[in-house]
Amino acid sequence: MTSRFTVAIHILSLLSLGEGKTKTSEELAESVNTNPVVIRKILSLLKNQGIVRNQMGPNGGYVLAKTPASINLKEIYEAIDEKIFQMHSKSPNKKCICGHAIQPILSKVYEKAQKVLEEELGSTDLDSITKEILNFSKK
Numbered sequence: 001m002t003s004r005f006t007v008a009i010h011i012l013s014l015l016s017l018g019e020g021k022t023k024t025s026e027e028l029a030e031s032v033n034t035n036p037v038v039i040r041k042i043l044s045l046l047k048n049q050g051i052v053r054n055q056m057g058p059n060g061g062y063v064l065a066k067t068p069a070s071i072n073l074k075e076i077y078e079a080i081d082e083k084i085f086q087m088h089s090k091s092p093n094k095k096c097i098c099g100h101a102i103q104p105i106l107s108k109v110y111e112k113a114q115k116v117l118e119e120e121l122g123s124t125d126l127d128s129i130t131k132e133i134l135n136f137s138k139k
Helices: 003-017 025-032 036-048 073-080 097-122 126-138
Strands: 052-055 061-064
Touching (some): 003 036, 003 061, 025 036
16 A cells, blocks of 8 residues: 555545535645645546546635545545555566465465455545544644
8 A cells, every 4th residue: 555545535634624615736735745746646546536526717626526424445545556465566486486386375365455454444434534633633
Protein backbone atom coordinates (compact mmCIF):
# COMPACT_ATOMS: atom_id res chain seq x y z
CA MET A 1 0.00 0.00 0.00
CA THR A 2 1.45 3.34 -0.96
CA SER A 3 1.17 6.70 0.75
CA ARG A 4 -1.26 7.70 -2.02
CA PHE A 5 -3.95 5.76 -0.15
CA THR A 6 -3.39 7.82 3.00
CA VAL A 7 -3.29 11.04 0.97
CA ALA A 8 -6.55 10.04 -0.75
CA ILE A 9 -8.26 9.53 2.63
CA HIS A 10 -6.86 12.88 3.78
CA ILE A 11 -8.26 14.62 0.67
CA LEU A 12 -11.66 12.94 0.99
CA SER A 13 -11.84 13.76 4.70
CA LEU A 14 -11.26 17.43 3.94
CA LEU A 15 -13.95 17.35 1.28
CA SER A 16 -16.29 15.63 3.73
CA LEU A 17 -15.64 18.28 6.36
CA GLY A 18 -16.29 20.95 3.71
CA GLU A 19 -19.97 19.94 3.58
CA GLY A 20 -20.39 20.34 -0.16
CA LYS A 21 -18.15 23.38 -0.60
CA THR A 22 -15.58 22.98 -3.34
CA LYS A 23 -11.88 22.78 -2.60
CA THR A 24 -9.14 23.37 -5.15
CA SER A 25 -6.16 21.09 -5.56
CA GLU A 26 -4.04 23.93 -4.14
CA GLU A 27 -6.14 24.09 -0.96
CA LEU A 28 -6.01 20.33 -0.57
CA ALA A 29 -2.26 20.27 -1.25
CA GLU A 30 -1.70 22.86 1.47
CA SER A 31 -3.31 20.61 4.07
CA VAL A 32 -1.45 17.51 2.87
CA ASN A 33 1.76 19.54 2.56
CA THR A 34 2.51 18.36 -0.96
CA ASN A 35 2.49 19.59 -4.53
CA PRO A 36 -0.93 20.24 -6.14
CA VAL A 37 0.13 18.01 -9.05
CA VAL A 38 0.25 15.03 -6.67
CA ILE A 39 -3.24 15.91 -5.45
CA ARG A 40 -4.61 16.26 -8.99
CA LYS A 41 -3.29 12.81 -9.92
CA ILE A 42 -5.04 11.25 -6.94
CA LEU A 43 -8.21 13.25 -7.58
CA SER A 44 -8.22 11.98 -11.15
CA LEU A 45 -8.18 8.37 -9.91
CA LEU A 46 -10.95 9.12 -7.42
CA LYS A 47 -13.01 10.90 -10.09
CA ASN A 48 -12.67 7.91 -12.44
CA GLN A 49 -14.30 5.75 -9.74
CA GLY A 50 -17.12 8.24 -9.10
CA ILE A 51 -15.93 9.14 -5.62
CA VAL A 52 -15.35 12.85 -6.34
CA ARG A 53 -16.48 15.24 -9.02
CA ASN A 54 -15.14 18.58 -10.09
CA GLN A 55 -17.04 21.80 -10.67
CA MET A 56 -15.82 24.33 -13.17
CA GLY A 57 -16.03 28.09 -12.89
CA PRO A 58 -14.90 30.85 -10.56
CA ASN A 59 -15.85 28.87 -7.43
CA GLY A 60 -14.75 25.60 -8.96
CA GLY A 61 -12.94 22.75 -7.34
CA TYR A 62 -13.67 19.27 -6.09
CA VAL A 63 -16.49 17.87 -3.99
CA LEU A 64 -17.55 14.40 -2.94
CA ALA A 65 -19.75 12.67 -5.52
CA LYS A 66 -21.39 10.53 -2.82
CA THR A 67 -22.17 10.82 0.86
CA PRO A 68 -19.27 10.11 3.24
CA ALA A 69 -21.22 7.20 4.76
CA SER A 70 -21.46 5.53 1.34
CA ILE A 71 -17.70 5.65 0.66
CA ASN A 72 -15.72 2.90 2.35
CA LEU A 73 -11.95 2.62 2.57
CA LYS A 74 -11.93 -0.47 0.35
CA GLU A 75 -13.46 1.57 -2.47
CA ILE A 76 -10.78 4.25 -2.00
CA TYR A 77 -8.03 1.62 -1.84
CA GLU A 78 -9.24 0.01 -5.06
CA ALA A 79 -9.33 3.39 -6.80
CA ILE A 80 -5.81 4.33 -5.72
CA ASP A 81 -3.59 1.27 -5.32
CA GLU A 82 -2.96 -2.07 -6.90
CA LYS A 83 -3.16 -5.09 -4.68
CA ILE A 84 -0.73 -4.75 -1.81
CA PHE A 85 0.82 -8.19 -2.24
CA GLN A 86 2.63 -8.72 -5.53
CA MET A 87 4.84 -11.47 -6.89
CA HIS A 88 8.23 -11.09 -8.57
CA SER A 89 8.17 -9.00 -11.73
CA LYS A 90 10.05 -11.83 -13.47
CA SER A 91 9.50 -15.53 -12.86
CA PRO A 92 12.03 -16.96 -10.43
CA ASN A 93 14.41 -19.73 -11.47
CA LYS A 94 12.31 -22.91 -11.56
CA LYS A 95 15.46 -25.05 -11.21
CA CYS A 96 16.08 -23.57 -7.76
CA ILE A 97 14.33 -25.27 -4.83
CA CYS A 98 13.14 -21.91 -3.51
CA GLY A 99 12.42 -20.33 -6.91
CA HIS A 100 10.27 -23.32 -7.87
CA ALA A 101 8.05 -23.16 -4.77
CA ILE A 102 7.98 -19.58 -3.53
CA GLN A 103 5.17 -18.17 -5.68
CA PRO A 104 2.59 -20.94 -5.13
CA ILE A 105 3.27 -20.91 -1.40
CA LEU A 106 3.14 -17.14 -1.00
CA SER A 107 0.06 -16.86 -3.23
CA LYS A 108 -2.00 -18.69 -0.61
CA VAL A 109 -0.71 -16.48 2.21
CA TYR A 110 -1.17 -13.30 0.20
CA GLU A 111 -4.72 -14.19 -0.83
CA LYS A 112 -5.74 -14.69 2.81
CA ALA A 113 -4.04 -11.48 3.93
CA GLN A 114 -5.58 -9.51 1.04
CA LYS A 115 -9.03 -10.80 1.96
CA VAL A 116 -8.64 -9.75 5.62
CA LEU A 117 -7.35 -6.33 4.56
CA GLU A 118 -10.24 -5.76 2.16
CA GLU A 119 -12.81 -6.88 4.75
CA GLU A 120 -11.41 -4.42 7.29
CA LEU A 121 -11.27 -1.57 4.79
CA GLY A 122 -14.78 -2.39 3.60
CA SER A 123 -16.14 -2.09 7.14
CA THR A 124 -14.80 1.44 7.64
CA ASP A 125 -16.47 4.37 5.91
CA LEU A 126 -15.35 7.93 5.30
CA ASP A 127 -18.02 9.27 7.63
CA SER A 128 -16.51 7.38 10.58
CA ILE A 129 -13.03 8.68 9.71
CA THR A 130 -14.35 12.24 9.55
CA LYS A 131 -16.06 11.87 12.93
CA GLU A 132 -12.85 10.52 14.45
CA ILE A 133 -10.95 13.51 13.04
CA LEU A 134 -13.42 15.90 14.66
CA ASN A 135 -13.20 14.05 18.00
CA PHE A 136 -9.40 13.95 17.84
CA SER A 137 -9.31 17.69 17.14
CA LYS A 138 -11.30 18.38 20.32
CA LYS A 139 -8.55 16.85 22.49
